[in-house]
Amino acid sequence: MEQVAKKISDGAMLHIIRQFLDAGIMEDNEVHTQDRGTPQGSPLSPLLANIYLDQLDKQWKSSGLQKRYGEDAHLIRYADDFLILLTGNPTVAKKKLDEIMQDLDLTMNTEKTRIVKAEEGFDFLGFRFVRQYSQWRKKRVTRWFPSPKSEMRIREKILILTNNSVRSLMTPEEAKEMLIPVLRGWGNYFEHSLASNIFTGIWDYAQCRLMYMYCHQHNIPRTWKNRDIPDRLSIMDTKPHTFLGKRHNTMS
Structure with missing residues (x-):
C-alpha cells in the first residue's frame, strides 16, 4: 500500500483498495483471507502488481548489469512474469536478483524458475523462444512460435x-x-x-x-x-x- 499511496493521493480510493486486499476470495463456499499479496484472478491484481514491481525494474536498471560491457543482462517483465536475457555470467545476475527480491520482500516460484541456454528454448507469455542457426541469414537467430x-x-x-x-x-x-x-x-x-x-x-x-x-x-x-x-x-x-x-x- 505504501507504493500505491505514492501513485494515488485520494484517501477514499486508497481505502477501497485496502478493503479489496482484505476481502479475501471465496472457494467452495468458503472465504479465504491472506495477509499479503493480491487475490489471484482479480482484474485489479495486475495493476497493483505493476505498481509494486516497478521498483524491481528500477533497481535492476540501477544495478548496471544491463550495460553492454557489463553482464549485458536485460530484465523483461509483464506483470509478475519476467525473464532475464544475458550474455554474461548467470550466477552474477541471479545473485543480484535475489538481493533485489529480498529488499522488496518478494519470493520467486522456484518451480517456475530455471536457468537455460537460449538454444534449449524457453516459454514466455505463451510463446516458445529458441535460438537456432539460420541457413538463410547464415547466422544464429531467435525464433518464436x-x-x-x-x-x-x-x-x-x-x-x-x-x-x-x-x-x-x-x-x-x-x-x-x-x-x-x-x-x-x-x-x-x-x-x-x-x-x-x-x-x-x-x-x-x-x-x-x-x-x-x-x-x-x-x-x-x-x-x-x-x-x-x-x-x-x-x-x-x-x-x-x-x-x-x-x-x-x-x-x-
Missing part, C-alpha cells in the same frame, strides 16, 4: 465446444459461431510468429470437430472429404495469414 502448452490449451477449448454434451444442445452452425471468436483471438495473439503450420493444424482440428458434429446429427459416415464441407460450416477463411517475412518472426 506458440508453445506446446498454448497449443494444447486451444485444442482443449475446441474439444469442450464440440464434445458429446454440446452436440445435444446446439447445432454445428451454432458451435461454429462460438468457435470463431475463440480461434480468432488465439490467432491474432500468435499471428506475428512462426505459426503457419501450427495454425493449419489447429484450424484443421476445429474443422474436423465441426464436421463430426454435422455427421453425427445427420447420420453421415465420417469418411467425408474437404470438398464435402458445407460452406456454412467452413472456418478456414478465418485462419490468420502469418507473416512469413523473416523480419517478423526471427530476431538476430
Whole structure:
C-alpha cells in the first residue's frame, strides 16, 4: 500500500483498495483471507502488481548489469512474469536478483524458475523462444512460435465446444459461431510468429470437430472429404495469414 499511496493521493480510493486486499476470495463456499499479496484472478491484481514491481525494474536498471560491457543482462517483465536475457555470467545476475527480491520482500516460484541456454528454448507469455542457426541469414537467430502448452490449451477449448454434451444442445452452425471468436483471438495473439503450420493444424482440428458434429446429427459416415464441407460450416477463411517475412518472426 505504501507504493500505491505514492501513485494515488485520494484517501477514499486508497481505502477501497485496502478493503479489496482484505476481502479475501471465496472457494467452495468458503472465504479465504491472506495477509499479503493480491487475490489471484482479480482484474485489479495486475495493476497493483505493476505498481509494486516497478521498483524491481528500477533497481535492476540501477544495478548496471544491463550495460553492454557489463553482464549485458536485460530484465523483461509483464506483470509478475519476467525473464532475464544475458550474455554474461548467470550466477552474477541471479545473485543480484535475489538481493533485489529480498529488499522488496518478494519470493520467486522456484518451480517456475530455471536457468537455460537460449538454444534449449524457453516459454514466455505463451510463446516458445529458441535460438537456432539460420541457413538463410547464415547466422544464429531467435525464433518464436506458440508453445506446446498454448497449443494444447486451444485444442482443449475446441474439444469442450464440440464434445458429446454440446452436440445435444446446439447445432454445428451454432458451435461454429462460438468457435470463431475463440480461434480468432488465439490467432491474432500468435499471428506475428512462426505459426503457419501450427495454425493449419489447429484450424484443421476445429474443422474436423465441426464436421463430426454435422455427421453425427445427420447420420453421415465420417469418411467425408474437404470438398464435402458445407460452406456454412467452413472456418478456414478465418485462419490468420502469418507473416512469413523473416523480419517478423526471427530476431538476430
